[in-house]
Amino acid sequence: MSDKIDTQEAGDIAVGDDLGLxxxxxxxxxxxxxxxxxxxxxxxxxxxxxxxxxxxxxxPGAVMMIPLFDDGTVLLERQYRYPVGEVMLEFPAGKLDPQEGAQRCGERELREETGYSARRWDYLTRIHPVISYSTEFIDIFLARDLTAGPAQLDEGEFLETFIVPAGQVIDWVRSGRITDVKTIIGAFWLEKVVSGVWGVGEPPQGDVVxxxxxxxxxxxxxxxxxxxxxxxxxxxxxxxxxx
Incomplete structure (x- = not known):
């Protein structure tokens, strides 16, 4: 039998209890x-x-988009990431420009990287992917009612886009083919939303630019x-x- 160190129960932790930390x-x-x-x-x-x-x-922060088509498929990107030395599978994403709101950033990055525009945008959540050494946050949006167009990649930017069933993304996460943390979180969040277990939300108040x-x-x-x-x-x- 293992011993338990006395700790606060989750229900006892309230806002403001972090003063000693x-x-x-x-x-x-x-x-x-x-x-x-x-x-x-x-x-x-x-x-x-x-x-x-x-x-x-x-x-500066970033935005990730989950482009979801009417037939339940999603759009992914293949992009070489120099720090890890691998071609990664990811949902489209990009960093915020100064004075830019999160949804506007998502609209711009989706259009530039994939050529698609979305008529429906739903905010899902915010994540902090590297809390130990970076201030980075990523706001995640679900992009629907998609219309195709020409991509407008930045100079020096090379990536490929492809479309797969949403379930395939989960399979790749489970098998370790997808290791990008924002895409992993987005895949599971999408699964919850599509199944009706979770709804969509509103961006954090006061975080406009x-x-x-x-x-x-x-x-x-x-x-x-x-x-x-x-x-x-x-x-x-x-x-x-x-x-």
Whole structure:
């Protein structure tokens, strides 16, 4: 028989109970600024009063679309991903441009990468794929009532699109053929929606655009809450490191 360490039951955990876990930024430095990623190094105050270092990547956020046809098939992409050195199977996705809303980003990326446009857009969920070292979030949309058109790939962008039954995507997830985390989550979410178990939702309130260094929602986002700010698709200027 195994012993259980006393922990809170899930039903006992309420909003605000995380005060004893929160880390507060006391100093911040930029290590590298790239084309759209920024590498940061912060000093944070821990709940016990001690200090620790945190390195992480600022990411503007992204949108993934699940293009669903009337016959129950979906559109996937094959694209070489340099960091992992493999051709990956994925649902279409792309990063947010500055001042761009999530659905508008989805409409643009779907048109550019696949040539399709969708008359019906349903928000499904938001995921944080790399919570240990990046501020990246991905909003997932279901795109329906699709109309074909010419793709408009960016210079230097190479990918292929193809159409398969939605069930095939689940099979590829189960077999390990699909390992991209956003596509895995999207496939299972789609299965729940199509079966009627889950409904569709609304995008997070107050998350309209990505703003670099400022926000229109100042009541909720301030320099004392850098992690919370970035989880809502914004980031705020943090204190300059002390010498």
């Amino acid at each position: 929160k880390e507060v930024c006391v100093a911040s430095a930029t290590l590298h600024t790239g084309k759209f990623l920024t590498l940061k190094q912060d000093i944070v105050k821990l709940p016990d009063g001690k200090h620790a270092g945190r390195e992480y990547v600022l990411h 990505w703003l670099l260094g400022s926000t229109t929602n100042a009541d909720e986002i301030n320099s004392d809450q850098p992690r919370r700010a970035m989880s809502y698709g914004f980031w705020v200027q943090q204190p300059t490191p002390t010498k």
